[in-house]
Amino acid sequence: MLxxxxxxxxxxxxxxxxxxxxxxxxxxxxYERDARTMLAPPQLRAIHPLGKAPIVTDxxxxxxxxxxxxxxxxxxxxxxxxxxxAGSDARLRYTYxxxxxxxxxxxxxxxxxxxxxxxxxxxxxxxRPLTRAIERGVRGRFIDPQLELHLNFLEAELGRxxxxxxxxxxxxxxxxxxxxxxxxxxxxxxSPHPRLRQWLHTIRARSAYQRAIERGGPYSLLx
Numbered sequence: 199m200l201x202x203x204x205x206x207x208x209x210x211x212x213x214x215x216x217x218x219x220x221x222x223x224x225x226x227x228x229y230e231r232d233a234r235t236m237l238a239p240p241q242l243r244a245i246h247p248l249g250k251a252p253i254v255t256d257x258x259x260x261x262x263x264x265x266x267x268x269x270x271x272x273x274x275x276x277x278x279x280x281x282x283x284a285g286s287d288a289r290l291r292y293t294y295x296x297x298x299x300x301x302x303x304x305x306x307x308x309x310x311x312x313x314x315x316x317x318x319x320x321x322x323x324x325x326r327p328l329t330r331a332i333e334r335g336v337r338g339r340f341i342d343p344q345l346e347l348h349l350n351f352l353e354a355e356l357g358r359x360x361x362x363x364x365x366x367x368x369x370x371x372x373x374x375x376x377x378x379x380x381x382x383x384x385x386x387x388x389s390p391h392p393r394l395r396q397w398l399h400t401i402r403a404r405s406a407y408q409r410a411i412e413r414g415g416p417y418s419l420l421x
Contacts, residue, residue, distance in 0.1 A: 202226040203245050203253040205238050207418045209264045209376050212250030215412045216268055216372050217253055218406035222275055226413060254350055264376070265296050268369045280369045289365035294372035295362045303348055304378040310341050312383065349381065356393040360400075375401055379419040 200217070204210045204226050217224050229239050229251065243249035245263050253262045254270075261267045272281050282288035355362065363370045372388055378398060382388050387394055411417055 201227055203242060203251060203255070204414060205229045205242070206415060208238075208251045208413045211270075211410060211414050211417055211419075212227055212264055212372050212376055213252045213254060213267055214410035215225065215375070216271055216280070216369060218409045218413075219280060219372070219404075220271065220275055222271075228415070238389045263300075265300060268373055269296065272369050279358050280367070280372075282363055282366070282368060288366070288368075290370055292363035296373050299373045299377050303352075303374075304380075306341065306344050306348060306383050307380050307384070308375055310386075313344075336342030341398055345381075345386060349386065349394065351391050352378075353391045360397075371397075371401065375388060376419070383419045 200216070200222060202210060202224055204214065206228070208231075214224075214226070219238050219262055224413070229242055231238060238249055238251060242251065242253065244258055245255070246253045248262065250262065252262070252267055254267050256270075261270055272279070274361050300412050359365050361367050362374055368415060375398075378387070378394060384397060387398075
C-alpha cells in the first residue's frame with residue numbers, strides 16, 4: 199500500500215492530488231506543523247533523515263522531494279497518463295516545468311517570505327529602522343523584480359497553451375500548483391496575470407483536486 203506522510207499546508211498536497219488523478223489506493227499518515235515555528239514535527243525524521251514533507255513509502259521504498267515523487271508515481275503507476283509522449287516537444291516542456299517549480303520559482307517566493315518577516319521579528323528599537331531599510335532594499339532591488347520577471351514569463355507561457363506542457367493536463371501542472379498557489383496567497387498575482395489566475399481557478403475545479411483537499415484537510419494556501 200502506498201503511504202503518504204502528509205504534513206498539513208505543505209507540498210504533500212500535490213502528491214494527494216496526483217494520486218487522486220491516477221485513481222490509486224493510498225493511506226495517509228498525518229503530521230501537524232508546530233503552531234509557533236511552523237516546522238514539521240520531529241516524527242517525520244523517523245521516516246526520512248531530513249524530516250520534510252512530502253514523503254511516500256511504497257513497497258519498501260522511501261521517496262522524498264515533490265518532483266521525484268510525482269515522477270515516480272507517473273512512471274510506475276501512470277500507464278502513460280499525465281505525461282507527454284517520449285521525444286515530443288511537450289515532453290521537453292514537461293521536464294522543464296517539473297524542475298522549474300522548485301528550482302527557479304519557489305526560491306524567489308521563499309526569499310520574499312523571509313524578508314517580509316524581517317521587520318516584524320523581535321528587534322531592539324534602535325535597530326528597527328536598519329532592518330526595515332534592509333528589507334525594503336533587498337525586496338525592491340532584487341526579490342520583487344525577479345518575482346515579476348518569473349510571473350510575466352509564466353503568464354506568457356500560458357498564452358501558448360492551456361496547460362504548462364502543452365494542450366493536455368499533465369503532472370507538470372500539479373508540480374506547478376504549489377508555488378503559484380503560494381504566489382496568489384501572498385498577493386503577488388494581480389491584474390497583469392489573468393491567465394495564471396484562470397489556470398488556478400481551473401485546477402481547483404477538477405474533481406481530483408477537490409477530493410485531495412477533502413482527504414488532506416484544510417489547506418491554507420487557498421484563498
